[in-house]
Amino acid sequence: xxxxxxxxxxxxxAGVSIPTVSQVMRGTGRISExxxxxxxxxARKLHYVPDSRAAAMxxxxxxEIGFVINQFANPFNxxxxxxxxxxxxxxxxxxxxxxxxxxxxxxxxxxxxxxxxGRGGLMWVPALDTPEETVALLRAQGIxxxxxxxxAGDDFDHVGxxxxxxxxxxxxxxxxxxxxxxxxLGGTGxxxxxxxxxxxxxxxxxxxxxxxxxxxxxxxxxxxGMEAMLELYRTHPxxxxxxxNGDMVALGACLGLVKAGLQPGKDVSVIGFDDIEDASVATPxxxxxxxxxQKLGRKLAQVLLNRIREPEMPVSLSEVFAELVIRExxxxxxxxxxxxxxxxxx
Amino acid sequence: xxxxxxxxxxxxxAGVSIPTVSQVMRGTGRISExxxxxxxxxARKLHYVPDSRAAAMxxxxxxEIGFVINQFANPFNxxxxxxxxxxxxxxxxxxxxxxxxxxxxxxxxxxxxxxxxGRGGLMWVPALDTPEETVALLRAQGIxxxxxxxxAGDDFDHVGxxxxxxxxxxxxxxxxxxxxxxxxLGGTGxxxxxxxxxxxxxxxxxxxxxxxxxxxxxxxxxxxGMEAMLELYRTHPxxxxxxxNGDMVALGACLGLVKAGLQPGKDVSVIGFDDIEDASVATPxxxxxxxxxQKLGRKLAQVLLNRIREPEMPVSLSEVFAELVIRExxxxxxxxxxxxxxxxxx
DNA sequence: GACAGGTGATATATCGTTACATCATGGTAC
DNA sequence: GTACCATGATGTAACGATATATCACCTGTC
Numbered sequence: 001x002x003x004x005x006x007x008x009x010x011x012x013x014a015g016v017s018i019p020t021v022s023q024v025m026r027g028t029g030r031i032s033e034x035x036x037x038x039x040x041x042x043a044r045k046l047h048y049v050p051d052s053r054a055a056a057m058x059x060x061x062x063x064e065i066g067f068v069i070n071q072f073a074n075p076f077n078x079x080x081x082x083x084x085x086x087x088x089x090x091x092x093x094x095x096x097x098x099x100x101x102x103x104x105x106x107x108x109x110x111x112x113x114x115x116x117x118g119r120g121g122l123m124w125v126p127a128l129d130t131p132e133e134t135v136a137l138l139r140a141q142g143i144x145x146x147x148x149x150x151x152a153g154d155d156f157d158h159v160g161x162x163x164x165x166x167x168x169x170x171x172x173x174x175x176x177x178x179x180x181x182x183x184x185l186g187g188t189g190x191x192x193x194x195x196x197x198x199x200x201x202x203x204x205x206x207x208x209x210x211x212x213x214x215x216x217x218x219x220x221x222x223x224x225g226m227e228a229m230l231e232l233y234r235t236h237p238x239x240x241x242x243x244x245n246g247d248m249v250a251l252g253a254c255l256g257l258v259k260a261g262l263q264p265g266k267d268v269s270v271i272g273f274d275d276i277e278d279a280s281v282a283t284p285x286x287x288x289x290x291x292x293x294q295k296l297g298r299k300l301a302q303v304l305l306n307r308i309r310e311p312e313m314p315v316s317l318s319e320v321f322a323e324l325v326i327r328e329x330x331x332x333x334x335x336x337x338x339x340x341x342x343x344x345x346x
Numbered sequence: 347x348x349x350x351x352x353x354x355x356x357x358x359x360a361g362v363s364i365p366t367v368s369q370v371m372r373g374t375g376r377i378s379e380x381x382x383x384x385x386x387x388x389a390r391k392l393h394y395v396p397d398s399r400a401a402a403m404x405x406x407x408x409x410e411i412g413f414v415i416n417q418f419a420n421p422f423n424x425x426x427x428x429x430x431x432x433x434x435x436x437x438x439x440x441x442x443x444x445x446x447x448x449x450x451x452x453x454x455x456x457x458x459x460x461x462x463x464g465r466g467g468l469m470w471v472p473a474l475d476t477p478e479e480t481v482a483l484l485r486a487q488g489i490x491x492x493x494x495x496x497x498a499g500d501d502f503d504h505v506g507x508x509x510x511x512x513x514x515x516x517x518x519x520x521x522x523x524x525x526x527x528x529x530x531l532g533g534t535g536x537x538x539x540x541x542x543x544x545x546x547x548x549x550x551x552x553x554x555x556x557x558x559x560x561x562x563x564x565x566x567x568x569x570x571g572m573e574a575m576l577e578l579y580r581t582h583p584x585x586x587x588x589x590x591n592g593d594m595v596a597l598g599a600c601l602g603l604v605k606a607g608l609q610p611g612k613d614v615s616v617i618g619f620d621d622i623e624d625a626s627v628a629t630p631x632x633x634x635x636x637x638x639x640q641k642l643g644r645k646l647a648q649v650l651l652n653r654i655r656e657p658e659m660p661v662s663l664s665e666v667f668a669e670l671v672i673r674e675x676x677x678x679x680x681x682x683x684x685x686x687x688x689x690x691x692x
Numbered sequence: 693g694a695c696a697g698g699t700g701a702t703a704t705a706t707c708g709t710t711a712c713a714t715c716a717t718g719g720t721a722c
Numbered sequence: 723g724t725a726c727c728a729t730g731a732t733g734t735a736a737c738g739a740t741a742t743a744t745c746a747c748c749t750g751t752c
Binding site: 352365402 | 737738739740741
Binding site: 363364400405 | 703
């Protein structure tokens with residue numbers, strides 16, 4: 001009853017030495033069937049569970065890995081996480097997740113907490129404005145680390161999305177539908193990711209001699225997307241299509257259009273990014289640049305496993321393509337470029 | 347460069363003994379200002395981070411705690427988690443989260459993983475059909491444990507919601523609006539929680555001599571809620587109001603109604619449970635039984651802290667009340683009890 | 693000048709486990 | 723009967739930290 005069961009207590013119960021119990025538990029060494037039985041019986045009786053941390057200390061093998069992500073509740077991220085966790089779980093790793101909320105100070109504390117508590121590997125979405133100091137800290141520990149979505153220096157493996165190619169394709173799709181005034185909506189802070197997405201959008205506009213580019217900021221939530229859309233529409237009534245930084249923003253934008261008495265996909269076209277589950281269920285269903293979060297998560301986990309198993313391999317960089325999924329929030333541009341505006345005003 | 351920094355390497359760098367460094371790092375013992383500086387300088391230089399697991403082994407204090415939950419991505423749960431994490435983070439604890447997906451086998455592996463990897467405390471939403479064996483395993487470890495939402499035996503502290511009172515109130519609200527045919531929608535498996543919620547619903551019906559009770563199962567997702575609503579409506583056209591087991595199901599139900607050409611809150615009233623963020627943003631905004639997930643999460647964390655600090659305290663049971671938030675998905679019952687049906691058929 | 697007391701550092705044992713070396717035993721070979 | 727080998731177990735040190743005891747050294751006191 002008192003105290004948790006250890007190798008020692010099991011050994012005592014079974015009447016053998018500690019190393020013997022250790023070997024039985026791990027199936028190594030030469031053990032007679034008879035003592036094996038005896039030991040297993042004792043272990044069962046005491047509900048013995050080995051202490052991996054003590055084991056890790058001696059053997060150096062640590063099967064606990066950490067995932068530091070910028071937004072825990074975001075459905076896209078949640079699916080990435082579950083993809084990564086599934087793969088690693090199958091390989092006998094325990095994955096624990098922390099949410100930085102894109103706060104660099106919080107992130108610093110959390111990474112340190114992971115280091116203190118011994119992680120055998122890290123998957124990391126660096127927060128906005130991650131200081132070089134944090135990167136240096138991580139480097140000094142020599143823990144196998146893979147950055148995700150946002151790169152952080154050349155010392156870590158990286159898994160990301162072909163952002164510029166994707167927004168280029170998204171914008172081109174809208175141009176092909178006849179839209180001439182296309183805005184970019186969402187994303188906060190000038191992250192590398194956002195820069196690349198905007199670059200793709202601008203490249204597509206430039207290729208068709210359209211412009212000027214209209215880049216409208218917004219937090220990555222549905223509510224913020226709604227408010228941003230209303231505001232954008234008020235100030236730029238000529239806009240008939242928006243490329244969004246993420247599905248949450250896009251769904252919010254649709255909500256905003258409905259609130260303004262407009263119909264997404266008819267009066268104003270909206271295109272998202274990620275293809276989260278809600279995108280296909282929403283009314284109307286959202287056109288979006290789909291990246292399979294499950295696949296991305298598995299890729300991420302696989303890269304980390306490779307690093308753990310082959311620490312000396314050269315740093316790798318993997319980028320996954322996004323794919324245009326056409327649903328009902330994009331459609332031909334209205335006849336007059338401000339037909340949408342006329343529906344509304346006065 | 348090679349290998350992670352340890353007390354030993356810092357001691358060597360600073361030219362002092364290992365215990366000295368240990369004392370400096372923790373601010374204990376008597377240390378001259380001069381050596382203190384020297385040691386801190388060396389620690390900074392090597393990016394030294396103490397290994398809490400080794401420390402825990404010797405001192406017995408473990409500030410890493412685990413949260414085992416049944417559905418990670420569920421927005422309500424996500425907010426509970428963030429509430430709990432915030433409080434514990436402030437107290438210097440590291441919280442790691444695992445998702446059982448209500449799979450008992452998966453849960454058993456995960457709990458064991460937490461035990462192996464040494465958690466100083468556990469918050470636990472027991473999966474459906476959790477076997478007694480799992481409970482016994484946990485008990486044998488003597489780890490401070492708090493169950494959440496679903497109780498699991500009398501040996502653990504528990505934090506939950508006044509379920510029966512809440513669904514009673516929800517049903518009564520619908521009765522007051524004139525509804526006479528009210529169904530209960532959602533929830534899978536006969537959990538204690540679901541039983542209690544259904545009991546509240548049935549109690550309210552019985553108090554008004556209404557009936558029979560119609561209990562319709564559904565997974566706790568939006569899509570499943572939508573499908574269940576369509577099916578329910580097809581087979582029970584007289585129903586003019588549904589009490590839902592959760593907001594996700596309720597939002598799905600509204601989607602289903604719209605798909606069937608009906609208007610939530612007018613043709614059929616829908617009431618949810620939880621008050622997740624989407625509930626207030628949805629169109630129309632959802633009437634629901636609100637429990638503040640943040641508050642619940644903090645409560646949960648507080649109970650666990652108390653247990654960790656006072657291991658001998660008698661087992662506690664905390665239940666939080668839910669509060670009716672009236673929005674737009676509930677309204678007066680249509681004139682004819684099957685007015686809704688007539689809108690639809692033939 | 694010997695002793696008490698405070699200061700600032702170190703020696704040593706220990707936590708639960710694993711790696712490696714060692715040891716007792718019995719069977720086989722010569 | 724000695725040597726050799728395989729088998730099945732144990733002894734010991736180490737991982738990185740902390741707790742406790744101990745130890746120099748200095749100061750002040752009688």
